[in-house]
Amino acid sequence: MADPFIELSEVTLQYGGGTLALAQTDLRIPQGDFVALVGPSGCGKSTILKLVGGLLKPSSGAVVVAKREVAMAGSGAGAGAVGVTAKVRIGLAFQNPTMLPWLTIRENVMIPLKIVEPFRKDWARKKKGEFAERADALLAQVGLQGFGDKRPWQLSGGMLQRASLCRALVHEPQLLLLDEPFGALDQFTREELWDVLQTLWMKQRPTVLLVTHDLRESAYLANRIAVMSARPGRILEEREVAFARPRTLETSYSPAFATLVQQLRMRIAHARTPAQGDAPEPVGSTPVPVKAAA
Amino acid sequence: MNPLSPQARQRLLSAAALIGFFLMWELICRATSVSDLVLPRPTQIAHVLWTKWPLLWPHTVQTLYTTIAGFALGVGLGIVIGVIIGSSKFAYDVAYPLLVGFSGIPKVAVVPLFVVWFGAGTVPAVLTSMVISIFPVVVNVATGLANTEPELEDVLRVLGAKKLDILWNVSLPRALPYLFASLKIAITLAFVGTVLSETVAANKGIGNVMIIASGNFDVPMVFAGLVILAVMGVMLYAVSAFVEGRLTGWSQRKDASASVVMA
Numbered sequence: 001m002a003d004p005f006i007e008l009s010e011v012t013l014q015y016g017g018g019t020l021a022l023a024q025t026d027l028r029i030p031q032g033d034f035v036a037l038v039g040p041s042g043c044g045k046s047t048i049l050k051l052v053g054g055l056l057k058p059s060s061g062a063v064v065v066a067k068r069e070v071a072m073a074g075s076g077a078g079a080g081a082v083g084v085t086a087k088v089r090i091g092l093a094f095q096n097p098t099m100l101p102w103l104t105i106r107e108n109v110m111i112p113l114k115i116v117e118p119f120r121k122d123w124a125r126k127k128k129g130e131f132a133e134r135a136d137a138l139l140a141q142v143g144l145q146g147f148g149d150k151r152p153w154q155l156s157g158g159m160l161q162r163a164s165l166c167r168a169l170v171h172e173p174q175l176l177l178l179d180e181p182f183g184a185l186d187q188f189t190r191e192e193l194w195d196v197l198q199t200l201w202m203k204q205r206p207t208v209l210l211v212t213h214d215l216r217e218s219a220y221l222a223n224r225i226a227v228m229s230a231r232p233g234r235i236l237e238e239r240e241v242a243f244a245r246p247r248t249l250e251t252s253y254s255p256a257f258a259t260l261v262q263q264l265r266m267r268i269a270h271a272r273t274p275a276q277g278d279a280p281e282p283v284g285s286t287p288v289p290v291k292a293a294a
Numbered sequence: 295m296n297p298l299s300p301q302a303r304q305r306l307l308s309a310a311a312l313i314g315f316f317l318m319w320e321l322i323c324r325a326t327s328v329s330d331l332v333l334p335r336p337t338q339i340a341h342v343l344w345t346k347w348p349l350l351w352p353h354t355v356q357t358l359y360t361t362i363a364g365f366a367l368g369v370g371l372g373i374v375i376g377v378i379i380g381s382s383k384f385a386y387d388v389a390y391p392l393l394v395g396f397s398g399i400p401k402v403a404v405v406p407l408f409v410v411w412f413g414a415g416t417v418p419a420v421l422t423s424m425v426i427s428i429f430p431v432v433v434n435v436a437t438g439l440a441n442t443e444p445e446l447e448d449v450l451r452v453l454g455a456k457k458l459d460i461l462w463n464v465s466l467p468r469a470l471p472y473l474f475a476s477l478k479i480a481i482t483l484a485f486v487g488t489v490l491s492e493t494v495a496a497n498k499g500i501g502n503v504m505i506i507a508s509g510n511f512d513v514p515m516v517f518a519g520l521v522i523l524a525v526m527g528v529m530l531y532a533v534s535a536f537v538e539g540r541l542t543g544w545s546q547r548k549d550a551s552a553s554v555v556m557a
Contacts (some may be wrong), residue, residue, distance in 0.1 A: 053452045090452045098446040101466050102544040110445065113462065115453045167449075177452065 003067075005207050006052055006175070011061035012232075013047055020048040023232035024061070029224075031174075034201060034208045036218035039228030039236075040268055041044050045211040047233070052209060053090055065175065076246035089116055090175045090248050091168035091206070094185040097160035099152035105163050106148035109135040112171040119171060120188045140195050158189035162196065169200055176206040180213060191249065198246055215264045219243075220252050227267050237267060334514040342518040350503065354522055357488055357500040360416055361526075364423025365484035369477065373430045376435025380469070381461055386436065397429040401487060405494045414495035423487035427480035434476035438469025471545040474538035481530045485523060 006029040006234040013022040021044040029035050038046045050056040051063045053071045063070040066088045091112070099108045113119040113131045121130065124288050136148050151161060161181060168176060182190040198221060201208060204233075218225045225239045241260065243251050251257055316336045322328075323335040330338055343350070368392045379386050379393070404425060408418035450460050492501025500519045507515035 050448070053448070055448050092449045092452040094444070094445045094449070094451060096445055097444055098449060100446075100464065100467070102542075111450075111463065112453050115450065115455045115459055117454075171453070 003030075004028035005066060006209070007062075007064040008048070008051070008065075009062050011046070011048075011051065011063060013051065013056065014059045015233050022051075022058075023234055025234055027226060027235055029207060029209065031207055032205045034210070034221060034223045036210045036212055036222035036225045037062045037228060038212060038215060038218050038225060038264060038268065039233065040230045041213070042231050043228045044231060044233030045228060046179050049179050049209060050260045052175070053092060053177050058108075088175055089171055089173040090177060091171065093161075093164045093168040093179070093181045095180040097152075097157075097164035099160055099163060099167075101152050101253070104149050104151060105139065105144065105155065106132055106135050108152065109148075109163060109166045109170050110138060111167060122210040124242070131246055134156045135166065135170055138170055139163070141200065142166055158185050158193070161185060161193060165197065169204060169206075172204055173206050176201075176208045178208065178210045178212075180211055182217065183213065190214070190217070191220075191252075195246075195248075197221060202245060215261045215268075216252060216257075218259050219257055219264070225264065227264060239264070246255070276290035307500065331511055331513050334517055338514045338522060339517045342514045343521065346459035346515070346518065350500075350518065351504050353498060353500050354526070356416075356498045357485075357492065357523070358526055360419045360492075360499060361423055361481075361488040361530075364420045364487060365427050365481055365530075368422070368424040368427030368484065369431050369480060371424070372431025372476075372480070373435055373473065375428070376432045376469075376473075377439065377461075377466075379432065380439030381457070381465065386440070393429075393432065397433075401426045404492060405491050409495040410489070414497070416496070416498075419488050419491035419496055419499065419501075422491040423484040426487035427484040430476040430479045430483065431473065434472040435469055438472030439465045439470075442468055446519045471538075473541045474534065474542055477538070478531055481526055481534055485527050485530075494543045494551065 007029040008025055011022055011025045012020070014020045018079075023081070025044075025048065027048065037048060039045055047056065051058055052065060052070065054065075065113070068088075099105070100111070103111075110128075110131050113134075114123050119131070132148075136145075139145065139148055139162075142165060144159060144166070146164050146235075147155065147159065147163075149269050152163075155163070165181065168178075178197075180195050185193065194217060201221075208222075210218065210221060219241055222241055225241060226235045227237045227239070228234065243257065319334050323333060338434045375389075379389050401422060405418060405422050408421045412418055412421070439461075442460070446464060447460060450464065455463075488499065489501035489504075492499035493505040500522055504516050504519035507513075507519065
């Protein structure tokens with residue numbers, strides 16, 4: 001791992017209200033890797049995602065993506081003042097599909113092409129037809145063939161989440177950030193979408209950072225699983241996941257898979273109750289000598 | 295369409311209620327033989343409207359024109375102020391006390407001021423109508439803009455979207471239903487402003503006709519003025535409701551044929 005695509009070094013983040021979300025976190029992700037972040041609720045998984053995406057600035061430490069510092073610690077005002085997005089194309093999807101209700105599904109999927117260079121200037125040059133074909137092709141890959149002209153409210157939650165994945169991938173991002181993308185779906189839809197995501201990843205090969213509560217999901221999808229401690233978050237352990245791809249439902253019911261999930265589960269159970277000697281969780285009145293981010 | 299569809303039935307009942315209202319009015323007036331100085335019968339009002347129409351028409355046009363001018367100015371200004379306030383938390387916090395203070399002033403109180411500044415006539419009426427229709431627009435546009443989901447904003451910011459991109463592609467379309475909701479309020483308020491100013495200081499307009507008629511105890515004429523105002527109000531309301539339906543059908547989720555705002 002000589003030249004990681006994403007590198008967090010001793011990153012600490014304290015929110016404006018005083019909550020210490022991350023403490024001295026290190027994480028390195030090589031290009032094209034698929035990493036899942038798991039951990040107890042509120043441990044700062046989403047915070048890491050936002051730091052990498054340049055949506056937050058660390059209170060101290062450095063976040064580097066593609067050898068460029070996303071944001072310097074404590075560098076002045078202006079939340080979201082980031083330089084990385086100009087060089088690295090990023091896709092982002094949340095648990096909530098957040099489709100724009102006044103656009104069709106196809107138009108929703110095309111939004112990144114309207115904003116991200118180099119597509120943006122082609123959009124101005126009326127290459128919309130070409131972009132529409134691209135969106136349709138992607139929609140077909142996730143099983144939404146023929147739904148491009150529908151409105152978001154005509155689709156089910158699972159279908160919207162497929163469309164949301166398409167929107168996150170339509171501009172062929174080098175980095176895909178997923179924050180519990182399947183959290184609101186039922187078990188069957190979720191497992192179906194694991195396959196969809198796996199297929200898309202194997203095809204486009206973006207670097208993926210997936211935040212999830214679902215340990216089976218992390219084991220099914222990721223090359224590597226980073227287990228985080230309770231707040232303030234730190235990476236406790238990184239596990240390589242060696243199952244051959246493409247992984248299938250059978251993989252997920254193999255004994256090795258079950259063992260891995262169980263080990264992860266036990267690790268998080270211990271993470272919830274800090275061992276003796278660990279620093280206690282900070283409470284509101286505890287003075288924390290870290291400069292606030294906001 | 296089936297003539298007895300729920301929609302048709304509802305329209306039929308609405309019309310029946312309207313006719314029934316005037317019928318009851320007529321019958322009660324006749325039964326109690328109340329003086330037309332107190333409450334004229336609908337047929338008397340209709341008669342005045344019919345015979346005095348050539349006299350009333352220019353005033354109607356004047357009031358309509360004044361109201362639309364004031365409404366247009368008020369909405370234009372309201373959108374600008376609303377966008378400024380709604381797209382920045384800082385501007386919102388700074389301007390909010392000022393806004394509340396201004397909206398707290400009874401608009402009747404500003405009419406004499408406008409008359410002092412611009413003299414009696416059309417200008418104070420337009421201005422009153424404008425001032426009165428600004429606030430609902432400002433408040434609704436600002437609220438609509440502030441309602442963008444933070445997650446969606448993150449999705450766009452990660453793409454490198456500038457503030458203007460987000461405003462144009464997401465926040466403004468999202469605020470449209472709020473804007474139209476406020477237009478329906480603003481158009482009726484604009485009438486209030488116009489008539490208010492016309493009754494205080496003007497020599498033209500329905501408000502002026504009504505104040506003169508009431509001075510002459512010509513109560514049927516006063517009611518005729520009210521009817522004209524009501525009809526104009528309904529018409530303008532219907533126009534804004536129609537435009538709203540065309541532009542923000544997506545927010546009502548009725549059918550798949552909702553039109554597209556952003557191409």
